[in-house]
Amino acid sequence: MEILNYTEDHLKFRERVRTFFEKEVTPHVDEWEKSGITPKSIWKRMGQEGFLCTSVPKEYGGLGADFLYSLIVSEELIHTRHTGLAAPLHSDVVVPYIISFGSEELKRKYLPPCVSGDMISAIAMTEPNAGSDLASIQTTAVEDGNDVVINGEKTFISNGINCELLIIVARDPSTSDAYSGMDLYVVEAGTKGFEKSKKLSKMGWHSQDTAELTFTDCRIPKGNRLGYKGGGFLMLMEKLQQERLMVCIGAVAGAERMLRDTLRFCGEKMDFGKPVTKLHNNRFKIVEMAAEVRLGRVFLDKLVADHMEGKSIVVDVSMGKFWTTEMAMRVADQCLELHGSYGYCEDNAMARAWRDMRVLAIFAGTNEIMKGIAVKFMGL
């Protein structure tokens, strides 16, 4: 019995996505890694093909497709052996806030360009002094007539340079309670006072335009608020589940990809008169990795199934996020080691994968925060 039931349509979609990525993404990855950003043209191409925001309802230009379509795009993207083209972040993390909480006007205005790739989106939660402690954010949103004025600084924002549309988490300074004072607003790039202040240099994700953003008396219409006033924290708590699920997908599919690449490479590479896969303690190590990857896959598919059925996955996805990302980092490290000296040369894909995997344990809620959530729900 399969955990996930793919239809013919899903399989055809996967085939289309795969062919597209092989033709239009993979050949450009090295160039994007060097330039530190993905070109907007590839986002538009993905939009034209219907690969962005597949969950957006048909009336707003999307496919109105189930979550398996998101899963497929995310998994196939992993096979391009880079992480910078953060389409899943746009499609399945940011845009769902607008789908679920945006006013009709916001949905009509922003969903179609997000689907077509004319607008790339990002979400800004983290600040220089507020990471794991999300409630301590200092960015303020003050109502002034029909406007809201935003001031503050955000950091580590993925798609930060490319984004045309940003969801920002800010607090109302007149409300003393950190949780009920939090709101989400949609801000368009180019709005006066919204500055993409700095592209950040990182260990990995070199083709991802992670940035610092600064807001100085940035004035937006009041109608750009998502949901009811003071509902920001609860909206985040709801939507962070899918964000973490997306990380699990990246971790498991990434581990599968790395293991497959390594087996191919080390099955041919000779050392001590044998293929490296047959050497010394390598065989058991490979089997152990394969077992971990399988366990991760089964758990992931079950998480996806539960999520699609609308079950609460808070605890399971928190456990899944820390376990699958730590597993992916272990697999990355052991695969790199199997490559031997060649492992630290950047012209092999494993070096990049090893650098890229490390952040999975940090973003979308650090693994310590994930464990903390499980602790709370288990009543420990």
Place this chain on the structure above:
Amino acid sequence: MDFNLNKEQADIQKAAREFAAGEFDPDRILEWDRHQEFPVSIWKKACALGFQGVHFPETYGGQGLELLDHALIIEAFCRQDSGIGMAMALSDFGAEMVLAHGTEEQKRQVLPFLAQGKGWLTLAFLEEGYDLSTFQTVSHKNGNGYRIHGKKSYVTLAGTAQYAVVACQAESADRAGQSVFLLTMDVKGIERESMGEKLGMRMIPMQRVSFNGVVVAGKDLLGQEGKGSSYLNEFLNTARVEAGAAGVGIAQGAFDRALDYAKKREQFGKAIVTLDPIKNKLADMLARVETARWMVCRAATSLDQKKSEDRWTLLAKMIASKAALEVASDAIQIHGGYGYMTEGQVEHFYRDARALDLFMESGSIEKSMLGDQIAGRGA
């Protein structure tokens, strides 16, 4: 059994730490790492102050100290910066083989040159894998000298080093074994090829070096013909201690930064160092640092006492490079998003730790060598 450093050792450690803290400029470090550049200016100063080759005898430009003293310097440098520390340690890669087996002339020619910061030495031994039992690079007898054919990989500083120790498979009528040569890198028939961008150890550029019928004289042989394999094994013991010391320094440096950050960083209304998950992580990290440190001291001491026991050196490199990797990774985690950023510094330690564990021989190769030893066969 005395677990304390003596006065002289403590003084050397202190001097090395002060030098590193005063001279290793964080902005320059970012540049050197980004551009894969050897930190020449630091190296010159380190040599001028006598930090390089302290374990060479005074007649050869050193200070007649022990391997342990040398290890303390490497540790102190790597603690301040993993990249500079390893670059310093590898600027005279292979020197101990010259010291152990060189003729008086070879020693006088090369060792003071290295210690005084006049230039570099490289060791061309690795080819494509870790197997050192049979090289594809071959030395043929050629009149009174030899002719070398073959290709070496992962050759440190091959683009700038003036001298190279080259390990070859000896092919002559009467002998089969390995021979090691000390040659100058300006001889005819040497071709260099970049190995491109590296994940770590970026301040030590590496090249592939082809030897296309390079003609060397009989006097360029290092030690005796056919004895290369045992020279290499003996050298690797020293190199493992040095790599182990680098590992301890990297681990300690990453720990220092993580602790410092955890004390300053406030979340949930308090410094994160007061939170249980962070405290536990720091405790694990410290355990790894200290375990590795004593293992490296043990290995260095056993070599200084001329008790060549591969067991300790294998353990030292294996445990210390793993400690560096794990502690640096934990340091990134404690730094959160900032740890993943270049300017956070710890990601640089982590990348260098990864390369350190793979350079020369990997931890898993060391484990199997150790296993073979325990089981009573092999090296």
